[in-house]
Amino acid sequence: MEIVNSSRVDNYLMVNGKFFESHQIPAIRNQLLKLDDSKWSTLQILQFKDPTLMLIISLVGGSLGIDRFMIGDTGLGIAKLITCGGLGIWTIVDLFLIMGATRERNAEKLFQVL
């Protein structure tokens, strides 16, 4: 049973590992190993945002705050939209931040289920 659970967790992380920060993976793995069978079905239907896609969206629509809206930071998205991407400065900063921010939001989403 332990081996089955371990291989299921490994498979899950192999498919979804790219959606999380690499230093969070061991903690996620530990949580998944302890996870109850009933929660696995909820976990399977959980959708994560792709960090690379978010970077492309940030490049194209960063000055309108579309990237922030998409990862769920509505307040920051509105602020970015009103200030025209923080007069361009925020847009530049977000180009470097958005991938990490997306991975963190994904992890938060996962931990809500766990």
Add this chain to the structure above:
Amino acid sequence: MECHERTMTNTLTFQSKPSEHEAEKASNSYVMSLVALMAGLPLPIINLIATLAFYIANKKGTYFVRWHCTQALFSQLSLLFINSFGFWWTISIFITQKDTINNNYISYILVVILFNLIEFIATIYSAIQTRKGIHVRWWFYGDIADLICKP
């Protein structure tokens, strides 16, 4: 696992090797300051605002990321003072025409260019090394980062 810490003069060992994404974030703090510096030219404050925003965004990050964001922030802060003075001196010469281009001005601008060049090279070097997971510690700024950033 051990990570090497490289100062301007010697190599020390750092406690744990940062993960792939940590190294990427720390390296991004230097790359972003360069991009903001270029985008904000000739205004000397854009790079500082951008680095400060990056520092605030990573305030809850891991120690390695926070430390390098702090070092990048303080290096940009010193650039602000030296560049602002040169910028407004130049503006006063061309706009008000009270001042003229004299030896003091030329020598100051040469110092500003030299300082910016050193900073530019050091930032590129740090970005490359940090991306590999090597802990690059600058003279003076490294000590300030140590004082401000606690594990």
